[in-house]
Amino acid sequence: MAKNIRALAAKCCFSVIDQGRSLSDELPKKQDLLEGKDKGLLQEICYGVIRYLPELEHDVRQLMQKPLTGKQRVFHFLIIVGVYQIKYMRVPDHAAVSETVAATSALKNRHMKALVNGVLRNFVRQQQNETQDEALADAVRFNHPGWFIKKLQAAYPKNWQAILQANQVKPPMWLRVNQQENSYEDYQALLTNADIEIKNIDKFSQAIELTKAVEVTKLPGFEQGWVSIQDAAAQQAARLLDCQAGDVVLDCCAAPGGKTCHILEQTPQIQSMTAIDIEQDRLTRVSDNLSRLNLKANIIAGDAASKDWWQGEMFDRILLDAPCSGTGVIRRHPDIKWLRKASDISTLVELQQQILKNIWSLLKPGGTLLYATCSILPEENREQIKHFVEQTADAELLAIAQSDDDIGWQLLPDERNMDGFYYAKLIKKAS
Structure with missing residues (x-):
């Protein structure tokens, strides 16, 4: 396996963009082949390429007569890696070009050396005379997929551009x-x-x-x-759920376990905590987090849309961190822009409805359910909860003090420097 950083970056971006793999899965595999500061450089390049992909693709299209296909696709991403360095990193142009050209050997195809060298040198010359093209399509100007931009324009007509710009900013710690x-x-x-x-x-x-x-x-x-x-937006969950001593608590769709642990840290006097997630592999991270923090919970692999996992106990408090589009955390996970498709949203909305209905039946009368997503799309959030309350006779929506809305609390990306998140607090009326 190549140890050249640019070659590894090209392979990583190819895996994410062309093969639909997660950046958070692929990047660590490549970083394991490197040491020290090289790991950070690889991360900077991969995140940058995926963050600015439409713009970089546009730049490369202007310089090539025909696109690279098939086994040559990895070299398409190698060229993009070079362009990203020239445009956005402090690497001198000549070094960015020479280091990227050297990666052709690491990728075992020296015949591509002349092409990569020629395209990058032409880009350096072109960039010196470049003027801003205001006529570029929104997808290229804002580095987001067109379907997502249209949804934001409809939902947030006054600040959709600010949301897109916030998604391009590196997240805080x-x-x-x-x-x-x-x-x-x-x-x-x-x-x-x-x-x-x-x-x-x-x-x-x-x-x-x-x-x-x-x-x-x-x-x-x-x-x-x-x-x-843990981002401050995600840290609102434990506070809003407001568990009390003696409560029986469920964290639904719990992996990787940050909110599970926060609830236990905040209210150690609860009677019990159950954490479920459909993916057994991800529950390992829940266990690891609990272990590091010296906390305990009943961890179960189970589908929240069914009751196959349920052990018969009703719950006083339920946190439902519903599966969602992840459109509120794009600044942390820029690959969401390219892994998520427009058609996914209606499927997710339907799944959320199934889970809400199923989990609601496990809540005691008088109990509290906190619905949460890291999405900013109204159909997953405000509209989802409005529909649920209208269809559920014993569901009552509680106001959230920090929200100006009457249906939950929508945090947008970069609001108070937090991730995009949504919360709605529901109480089950006593019969």
Whole structure:
């Protein structure tokens, strides 16, 4: 396997874009072949290419008579890797070109060397005389798929451009303090002593935003379970669910377990916590997170749309972190733009309806269900909950104080520097 960083980047991007694989799955495999700072450079290139793909594709199309196909497709992505470096990285142009051309040998096809070299050198010359083309299609100008842009224009006519721009920004690093170990005020002091600068603290969740991301190993007490990495938007869940001592709690679609752990950290006096997820492999991460934080939960592999996993116990509180489009976390996972299709949305909406109806039947009268998604599409969020309440006689929607809407709370990407998220809080009327 090639150890050349640009060759690995081309292979990774080919796997994601052409083969539909997840960046979070593919990138670590390639990083395992590298050491030290090279891992970070590979990540920067792969994330950058996928973030700016339509624009980079447009640039390359202008320079080639015909597209590369078949076994040559990986070299198409190698050229894009080179263009990304020239446009967006601090790598000098000559170094970006020479390093990318050298990758043709690592990809075992030196015959492509002249093509890659010629295209990149032409791009360098062209870029020196380039002017901004305002006539470019929105998909290229904003680096998002056209179907998604149209949905945002319909849902957010005043700020759709701001949402797209926010998706292109590198995400911040938010910390969740394990309040069983330290108060968030005490942990701030530990960060200061470690020369780690704090930018912001969310007053609702007490999440801590760092000025600059750091390696987790540099965080005081990380291995001992004093702190976790979790966006502040996701940290609202435990606060909104508001579990009480003695509650029997279900976290539905729980993997990777961040919210499960947060609930247990916040309310250790609950009677029991059950965490279910349909994917057995992802439950390993739930177990790992619980273990690091010295917490316990009943972990079950099960489909939330059925009751095959259910052990007969009714729940006082349910967190339903529903499967969704992930359109609120594109800045963290830019491959969502290319892995998700327009046709997926109606399928997801139907699945969400099935899960909501099924899980609602497991909630005690007087109990609370918190519906959550990391989507910003109204059909998965506001419209989904409005439909459910209209169709469910014993469902009552509770107001969320931070929201201006009467149906849940929609956080948009970069709002308070958080991810895009939606919450709706429902109570089951006592019969």
